[in-house]
Every structure is written in structure tokens, then in C-alpha cells.
Amino acid sequence: MRALIFPVCWLLLMSPAAWGTVFPDEPRARTPLVISAALDLSVVSPLLEAFQAAHPRIDVDFREDTTLAVNDSVSNGPPAPDVVISSAMPLQMARVNDGWARRLDSPQARAWPDWAKWRNEVFGFTFEPIVMVYRLDLARHMLPPQTHADLQQLLTSHAELLDRRVTTYSPQVSAIGYTLSQQDARYSTRFWELVDAMGQLNAGLERDTQTMLEGINEGRYWLGYNLIGSYAMAYAQHHPDIIVQVPMDYSLVMMRMVFVHRDAEHPEAAETFVNFLLGPEGQHVLAGQTPLFSPLTDMAGPWTARRLREQVGEHLYPIPLDASLLAFVDPARREAFMRQWRETFGSVEDSPSASP
Known part of the structure; x- marks a missing residue:
């Protein structure tokens, strides 16, 4: 945990009465x-x-x-x-x-x-879009994805090249990762095909966007899926080899x-x-x-x-801020979803020390 204390700026020349007027x-x-x-x-x-x-x-x-x-x-x-x-x-x-x-x-x-x-x-x-991120040199080998369909096509047509070089959230250990996966399944009829494709490539499952960005920057990963856009965009400002792509077919918004x-x-x-x-x-x-x-x-x-x-156009889908969110914390629903995830993705070896 990091804590930051912002110092107080004293206004020495102002009386308490003046403070009340200003603030x-x-x-x-x-x-x-x-x-x-x-x-x-x-x-x-x-x-x-x-x-x-x-x-x-x-x-x-x-x-x-x-x-x-x-x-x-x-x-x-x-x-x-x-x-x-x-x-x-x-x-x-x-x-x-x-x-x-x-x-x-x-x-x-x-x-x-x-x-x-x-x-x-x-x-x-x-109002933070959920994005894809890739290394600039990915373009030397393949056309970078702009949509979810593009991504799935890449994962199947360049399977050998992308093996262990793709990363996304682990829905098992990340609260936001679980939420994004649930929302993806809601909006995309091909979501489980994408999960299967990532599993076939032994995609790295991480607990936070920062870890995924660092892995992409270091070259361990070439492509990341479902990263938090605000963090990715801030990171890309100081790492020119990192490219952020808001999906053009639909983008979840957190x-x-x-x-x-x-x-x-x-x-x-x-x-x-x-x-x-x-x-x-x-x-x-x-x-x-x-x-x-x-x-x-x-x-x-x-x-x-x-x-x-x-x-991006009108293909932005904010996650609804209403009582429907309560369904996502239901233990039975979570277990059913995670069972399907494990069966589709394949072997999941989440680090026991990882946390949302």
C-alpha cells in the first residue's frame, strides 16, 4: 500500500474571518x-x-x-x-x-x-475505456487488431508466433478482471471462442494492468487484452513502443x-x-x-x-451503475462462470499471492 500526505499551505496573512469568506x-x-x-x-x-x-x-x-x-x-x-x-x-x-x-x-x-x-x-x-495494447514491433509480423474479431483471427492464424506472448486479466484473482469478463460475455456471442483461443496460446493471466504493461514493455508479452485504458494511456505517454487501441467494434467502459x-x-x-x-x-x-x-x-x-x-463512434458500452451489479457478487453465479472459464481456457495456474 502507498500513502501520500499532501502538505497544508498556510495563508498567514488571512484572518479566520477571511477564511470563512474564501472557503x-x-x-x-x-x-x-x-x-x-x-x-x-x-x-x-x-x-x-x-x-x-x-x-x-x-x-x-x-x-x-x-x-x-x-x-x-x-x-x-x-x-x-x-x-x-x-x-x-x-x-x-x-x-x-x-x-x-x-x-x-x-x-x-x-x-x-x-x-x-x-x-x-x-x-x-x-469514464475509462477498456483497451487492447500491443508492442509496436508486433506490426512487423502481423496487422495489429482493431476489433475483437481481428484479435481472435490473430490468435488463431499466428498461434505459434503468439504462444505465451498474449496477456489478459485473471478473472480468478482480479475483481475488475472478473467484472470485465462477465461484461464481455454479455456483449459478445464470441467471447468464449476468444477465451478458448487465449487458452490455446497459454496466455499469461495477470492481476493488474500495470503488470501487463510492464510485461509488454519488456517484451515478455506482445499483446494485451482488456487493460484499463487510463493506465495504458498514461503509460504509453512515456513508452513510445506501447500502442493503445480502443476496440472499434465495441469497447467496455469502466x-x-x-x-x-x-x-x-x-x-x-x-x-x-x-x-x-x-x-x-x-x-x-x-x-x-x-x-x-x-x-x-x-x-x-x-x-x-x-x-x-x-x-470510436457509438460503440462504447459503459458498465451499468445500477442494482444489476449486485448479481456479480453472488457466489453461485461466480462459481458457475469460473467453472466455464476454467473448462474453456484450460489449465489455470494463478499465483496464490496474487490479489485483485
């Missing part, structure tokens, strides 16, 4: 804010820095961890985290459904799109889900942070400075849902 929505005293997040600090830093600049009397304690650890942090208190952020959408929904979230009644929460929130308790504040913990020790600071995420200030940072993408249709910038639709 009417903040707690009067210096306040800590604990955020438990499955979100890479390197990607979200511009957002945290902008929040800190706007609210200098709130000390942000950002605790980056795995989706499983973040999920456990919800009920492992006291103390509880003030804010919970995760890409594991079904786990977040299950926690909210069990009553762990505080309902927000702010202008930002009320104005947030209905399709990206649930009961004004949990909010999807990003949303980071955020809620204020019902037992937050600093609820005012927590609500201030979530309102910042949902408001124009936070969304402008997402759209302009991070590849997390703003879901708002009226937001301008290089990282927006609108810009993504202009490039």
Missing part, C-alpha cells in the same frame, strides 16, 4: 481526509493537487491499495476511511447496498447524471465509483472532496490533465466521453 463550504479548522482508493497515484495526482490548492486547510491522506484491500477497509474500522474509491464496481455497489455509504444532498450530487449514480450514495466519476463512508470521522471534508470530484473544477481537471476521462457530455478537453465517442 465557505469547508470546515473551519484544519481537517484530515482519509481516502482509501484503488486508483494509481501517478494518474490521479493532478486531481489531488487541484483539490489541495482549492481547499488548503484539508490534509489529504491518499491510501492507494488493491481493490480487495479497499473493499476490506470499508468494514475493518474503526477508524473508517472518509472516502472510498474503487474500480471494482460490483464490490462498491455491494458495500453501498449494505448501508456503508452516506447519502449526499448537494447541488453537485443532485445534478450528476442519473446513469452514473445510485440513490445519491455512490457516483461514477470517470467507471471509478466513489462514496462517503457512513462512519467517516471527517464527513464535511469527505463531502467537500466528493463534491469537488463531481463539480466543474474536478471534472475540468479529469478532462484536461488525466486520462481518467470525464463522463459529462458538456465538458471540453482531450479526455472526455464526448471526445472518445468522436473517435
